[in-house]
Every structure is written in C-alpha cells, then in structure tokens.
Amino acid sequence: MVTTASPTLQASSGGRGRPGETWVFVTAGSLLTLIALLVGVILLLTLNGLSVFWPHPIARVTQNDGSVLIGQAWRGEAISQDSSDTDAVRMRTLYRIGNRRELGSEFQWVDDDAVKSIEHPPEIVFIERLEWGPALGTIRGVKRAGVPLADLAPDDFDAFDDLVDEARAERIGALAPRVDEAKLITTLELADGRTVDIPLAAIERIVPANAYGPVDRVLSWCASFGRFISENPRESNTEGGILPAILGTFLMVLLMSLAVVPLGVIGALYLNEYAKQGPLVRFVRLAVSNLAGVPSIVFGMFGLAFFVYTIGAHVDATLFSDKLPTPTFGTGGLLWASLTLALLTVPVVIVSTEEGLRAVPRAQREGSLALGSTRWQTIRTIVLPAAMPGILTGTILAIARGAGEVAPLMLTGVVKLAASPLIDATPPFLHLDAKFMHLGFHIYDVGFQSPNVEASRPIVYATALVLLVFIVILNLAAIVWRNRVRRKLQGSTF
Amino acid sequence: MVNLRMANESQNRIDAALSGTDARLPDVLPTKGHVIGAAQDPRDVTKHAPKIRIDKASLWYGTKQALFDVDLTIHERSVTALIGPSGCGKSTLLRCINRMNDLIDSVRIEGKLTLDGEDLYHRDVEVEILRRRVGMVFQKSNPFPKSIFENVAYGLRIQGVKNRALLDEIVETSLRRAALWDEAKDRLHESALGLSGGQQQRLCIARALATSPEVLLMDEPASALDPISTAKIEDLIHDLRERYTIVIVTHSMHQAARVSDRTAFFLNGILVEEGKTDQIFTNPQRKETEDYVTGRFG
Numbered sequence: 001m002v003t004t005a006s007p008t009l010q011a012s013s014g015g016r017g018r019p020g021e022t023w024v025f026v027t028a029g030s031l032l033t034l035i036a037l038l039v040g041v042i043l044l045l046t047l048n049g050l051s052v053f054w055p056h057p058i059a060r061v062t063q064n065d066g067s068v069l070i071g072q073a074w075r076g077e078a079i080s081q082d083s084s085d086t087d088a089v090r091m092r093t094l095y096r097i098g099n100r101r102e103l104g105s106e107f108q109w110v111d112d113d114a115v116k117s118i119e120h121p122p123e124i125v126f127i128e129r130l131e132w133g134p135a136l137g138t139i140r141g142v143k144r145a146g147v148p149l150a151d152l153a154p155d156d157f158d159a160f161d162d163l164v165d166e167a168r169a170e171r172i173g174a175l176a177p178r179v180d181e182a183k184l185i186t187t188l189e190l191a192d193g194r195t196v197d198i199p200l201a202a203i204e205r206i207v208p209a210n211a212y213g214p215v216d217r218v219l220s221w222c223a224s225f226g227r228f229i230s231e232n233p234r235e236s237n238t239e240g241g242i243l244p245a246i247l248g249t250f251l252m253v254l255l256m257s258l259a260v261v262p263l264g265v266i267g268a269l270y271l272n273e274y275a276k277q278g279p280l281v282r283f284v285r286l287a288v289s290n291l292a293g294v295p296s297i298v299f300g301m302f303g304l305a306f307f308v309y310t311i312g313a314h315v316d317a318t319l320f321s322d323k324l325p326t327p328t329f330g331t332g333g334l335l336w337a338s339l340t341l342a343l344l345t346v347p348v349v350i351v352s353t354e355e356g357l358r359a360v361p362r363a364q365r366e367g368s369l370a371l372g373s374t375r376w377q378t379i380r381t382i383v384l385p386a387a388m389p390g391i392l393t394g395t396i397l398a399i400a401r402g403a404g405e406v407a408p409l410m411l412t413g414v415v416k417l418a419a420s421p422l423i424d425a426t427p428p429f430l431h432l433d434a435k436f437m438h439l440g441f442h443i444y445d446v447g448f449q450s451p452n453v454e455a456s457r458p459i460v461y462a463t464a465l466v467l468l469v470f471i472v473i474l475n476l477a478a479i480v481w482r483n484r485v486r487r488k489l490q491g492s493t494f
Numbered sequence: 495m496v497n498l499r500m501a502n503e504s505q506n507r508i509d510a511a512l513s514g515t516d517a518r519l520p521d522v523l524p525t526k527g528h529v530i531g532a533a534q535d536p537r538d539v540t541k542h543a544p545k546i547r548i549d550k551a552s553l554w555y556g557t558k559q560a561l562f563d564v565d566l567t568i569h570e571r572s573v574t575a576l577i578g579p580s581g582c583g584k585s586t587l588l589r590c591i592n593r594m595n596d597l598i599d600s601v602r603i604e605g606k607l608t609l610d611g612e613d614l615y616h617r618d619v620e621v622e623i624l625r626r627r628v629g630m631v632f633q634k635s636n637p638f639p640k641s642i643f644e645n646v647a648y649g650l651r652i653q654g655v656k657n658r659a660l661l662d663e664i665v666e667t668s669l670r671r672a673a674l675w676d677e678a679k680d681r682l683h684e685s686a687l688g689l690s691g692g693q694q695q696r697l698c699i700a701r702a703l704a705t706s707p708e709v710l711l712m713d714e715p716a717s718a719l720d721p722i723s724t725a726k727i728e729d730l731i732h733d734l735r736e737r738y739t740i741v742i743v744t745h746s747m748h749q750a751a752r753v754s755d756r757t758a759f760f761l762n763g764i765l766v767e768e769g770k771t772d773q774i775f776t777n778p779q780r781k782e783t784e785d786y787v788t789g790r791f792g
Contacts, residue, residue: 276599277599361636363632363634363636364636364638365597366594366597366630366632366636367632367636367637367638367698367701368638368648368652369594369597369625370592370594370625370629370630370632370702371625371626371629371648371649371652371701371702371705372622372623372624372625372626372649372652372653372705373622373648373649373652374622374652377652381648381651381652382638385639386639488639489639
C-alpha cells in the first residue's frame, strides 16, 4: 500500500480516533454500569426472594464418624485455613436440620470432607409447624386417640394432608393443643433414630420435597407463595406470611395520597394562579423545593412532636377523655404516620403540579375568561383538567417516595407486630389510631432484629421483592391512569 | 451554502403559490351571491348609534407606553378593522375593550372607554358580565379539549344554564350562525380537537356567539388559516355584521378592505387615521397611512 503526503480524511493520530471520542465510551460505560447494577438488584431480589418457596430437596447426610443428619443444604462457604501448605480449599455446608426443640439448634455446619454419603430418600418430609420452626424426619404412623391408624402407608402423603386438614379443627384460635390433649398425633423419626410425637393440629403443612415431581414442586411453590402473601406472620415474623404488612403499607400510602394530593394541588394553585409573582413567591418556591431535601427522620420527629404529642394529645383530651391515660390518638398510629409522609412528599406534588399548570396554554385560560367565566371557574373547568397529567405525575412520585420510606414511620406508629387489624368488622371499620405493620419496616425488623437471623434471611429477600413489586404496581396503575387522561386531552393539533 | 439557497428558492415558490391562490380565490369560491376577494361596498355606518367610545385611552406595560391618547368611536352593527404593523397597539386596544389586559399585572390604563355609555373601567363593573356582552375570537383557535357541543355550551354552562333543551337550541343556533352546523351536526359529541384548523376557528366564533354578545372582538381570526378557511370566516363576518358590532384586528389589508365598513390605522401606539374603509384605502389623508396601505411602508 502506498501512502502519500497529501491530506486525507482519515485520522492522523495513530488510528486512535479523534481525541474527544473517548468520552463516548466513558458515558456509555457509566450507563452500562448503572443498568448492570439495576439488573443485578432485581435479579438478586427475584432469585433469592422466589427461591424461598421452592421445595428444596431434603438430604440424609452420613458423616465419617457414623453420625447422621437430615437437612436442607442452606449455603456453603470455604473454611479459613491456618496453615497455607495445602492448596485444596476445604468447604463446609450449612444444613437446615430443623427440629429446634429436639436438637437445640436449627442449623448445623458439616465439613464436606467429613461426609461419607448423601441420599435423598423420598419418605423424608419437611414439616412446617406452628411453633418451634420446621421438623424434618420420617413419619412413623399416626395415632387417633391413642390408636394407631393401621391402613396408612408411610408415603401416602395425600392421606397425611387430609389428616392435617382434619386436625385443624382441634386448634384453639391460632394455638395447637398440647401433645397429651391432642386427638390426632403423628410420630416422627429423627435422623438419630429418636422419635417425637407431634400433634397434627400443630402442623401447617407437610412437604415431602424428595417425593415431588416437577409439577408438584411448582404447585408447592405456588401454595407457599400464596400463603406468604395471605397469612399473618408467626414466630416473631420469621415464619408465616406478611399480609398485615402489605395491608398496612397499602392503607398508609392510600391515606397519604388522599392527604397529599389536595394539599399539594391547592398549594400549587395559589402559587401559580393567584399569588402575585415576585421575590416572596420565588422564595416560597425555593423553600418548597428545599423541603424535599430534608432528611426523612426529621419529618418523623416533627410528626411525633406535632401530630402525636400535640394534636393527638388534644384530640384525646377532647374526644377520648374517658379512655385516658391510655392514649388513643396520643400515640403513633396509621393516621399520624400517613400525615407525616404526606408532609414529606408534598413538595414533589407541588413542583409537578406547578409544571402541569404552567403547561396549560395561556390561550385556553384566555378563551375561558373571554367567555365571561370567573377565575375559579376557569381553573376548575379548564386549567385543572388540563393539568391532570402533571398532578398525576406528582402523585406517582409521591407514592414512590412515600411507599419506601421507613425512618419517619418508626417514630409515628409502625410496629413489629400489629396487635389488631387495621380493618375489621367493628366500627369505625378502618382504625386510624391503630399501630400498623409496613413492608419496609418488616424488612428491617426481620433482617436485623430477628431472633433467628439465618432462618429469616430468605424472608427478607421475599419481603423486599414484594415491596418492590408493590411499588411497581402502584406506579403502573397511576401511570396507566395518567396516560388515559393524557389521551383524553390530546387531539389533533393541526 | 447550496442547501440554504435551495431552501430559499422553494420558500419563494411557496410564497408565490400562496399569493397566487389568494388572487385566484374569487374564481374558485363564489358563494352567497357575492364574490369573495372583491371589496364589498362599505356601508356608511355613522348613522348607526355609537356602541363603543374610546376617549383619550393610554396604556402602559410597566413603564413602556403602548397606546397614546386613542380616540375612537365604534358604531353599532358595523365592522371596524384595526390595521397597522406588528407592535402598533391594535391588539392591545382590542383587549382593552373586554378588559383582557386585566390579566397582566403590570398594565395601567388611563382615559375612558364606554360601552353603551357605561364606563368599562368603573369600580362596580363586573368583568364577567362585560365579557359576556363583549365576545372575543383569538388569533389562534383555542377550542377546549372537550366535545364540540360542550365547547359551544361552555359560556352558558358557566352561567349556570342546565336546561338541556335550551342548551341544544342555542348550540344549534350558534353553530348555524358560525356556518359550522352542517359540518358538525353529526359529530357534536366528538372532541373539538378533531376538527380542522378552519373549523376550529369557526367553532370558537360559535362559542363566542353562544353567550349572545353585542360586540365581537376578533384578533387576527384568519391569520393561521388557509385561503379557503379564511374566505369562510370573512363570509361569516359579512353575515354577522347585520346583528353584531364587530371589531377585527388584521394584518391583511385585503381582508380589511373586504370585510370592514370602517378602518383605523395604528402606528407605534398612535391612532393615525380612522375613516370609511374605501376612503382609507383609496384616498388616505395621511402620508403614513398611504405608505402602509400601498405597501411602501418600511
């Protein structure tokens, strides 16, 4: 190839491209990193959150010293080595062996080197109990009032399920009868050969994970997931479902929206439509925007001091004086938490509503005013409908911010375990003064305040996933609504 | 360079085509027994009672004065055209008549404007009632994002009219007067935004007519429309002048000549000359007017 000295259109700097072009890669790289992080978070939550409900196989592990354990492989890790002369990394595996009452601990580490054999016999079951965590073992018969049921095969799990359903009638409320009082009792053989009597009424579910085919596994997964989102928590939140937390979050967000949207929209209307534009209005606007940057715990303190201790105490003194000194509204509750979050999110609504109001064409307002309508009629019939997309955008942002906020709630009414449901059959049906549970707080509580951290770790992931999906659903609903409003407003603009 | 020049040439061609269409219009659209495009002999309306009197009106936007001592009388059932270059104050004057300038905080007005002898800027005047009597059509059509029916009924609804039969009747009458009934009667409850630009502007006229105003202010009503739609609007003005007092701001001298009985020429906020339309266009008394109407201006 012949090169000439004549000027060419190609880069002369050694084929490295133009000097400025590298920045394209840097910007693309940052974006890619962000996307990777986002996908990573979603994948982590989804995989960990959804695998909780999967019926994991139950292993019978025989160790070299002859001891046997039954458990589900939970996680593995490398053992730290003191001497570095062996290259091979030794691993150990944590098994969930259950039977906390009988064995003292629910988990056990097993060195992989010490394992002689691992089997997955189909008759081993995982039993979800009301108390004491799960039990793992082999069912050795069922007694009805002391008499063994002779015609029951050890792998007839359908029959066991029927018996569990039957025994549910023996429960007193949510409590199972004691072993010596129960009519239906099953005998479980543990790994070490001991047998334990468990009242069938104390059993939530029997999962013979090893006997399941693929379809059974999926069905079992669905059943577990369904119960997770439809049941009350048990065992200080480490087991059972999260229904009260879902309901609490939903009601709190609903009440917050009901409070924040009118407040924000009316505020924005005054700022944009009535107030004489000048330094004062500019200052107010700046203050409102800055309010959005105040740490949320500060709002929590304000909510506690203002709503709970001031307004709540006055409400109690005037309306509920017969119950004092037990506070009704003078303590944290659903209403005060919702109002605190409404204050926290009102700047977002004001800012977006103002954007929406500014986007309403001047011609539309003038058209209405020129027909003899008053300012308020114009706002009500022309401006507000046209600003609806902006208002809804504000609502979406407020919901997104409010649904995930935890810190202010801890000061204004969220609890680990709600004593009474928020909605029930006794008037006034919706209990605004009640303490409530919240998905975000539930994650914190189960993850970091739990007596059984290892067992509740998957629930943390599952709850986080539910919270995420919950917020996405709320947002999607609001976005669909906004798009419908937008379509209604749009037409052909020639 | 090459591209720019080509764009220029095609723009010139478009301009030429547009003015050509304008000139040819009479051949295309002879309607209602008179020819659009030819000046319709302006009537002598000075015998009509005066409707609006503007007496030494001055207006300031903040510190900038936009109108200087304007004196103008507008007679009943006449069409008055306000002409002049951009920024000469003709729209500002128009918006004084229905007090749309009230919406701008910095505006200050001096002088006296009366409607049937009543001071428009008196403290006790309810501006909503004034605007019902003085309707307005804007430069760019501004139908509300509602149905055609609701657009026309809007002025009545905000007055609290709920009687469906009355609404139906007034909507039909207004749309007929605005020459839109035949095109709109089968789609009254469809969105007004689905109408064409010209139809939208006629809808805005119908909307203004629905509140039975006595005066109709038109701020360049046809400036955003094609020649055919413009012709329809002008036709409409011709019909409406028997019933309403019309004040129209226009940039098109042809339009002023075609539709108006009297013409007022503004320059830099000063009313230079006012008179019978044919006199303004054929025999202007002032040099500035002559320069402007003959196109020699600027």
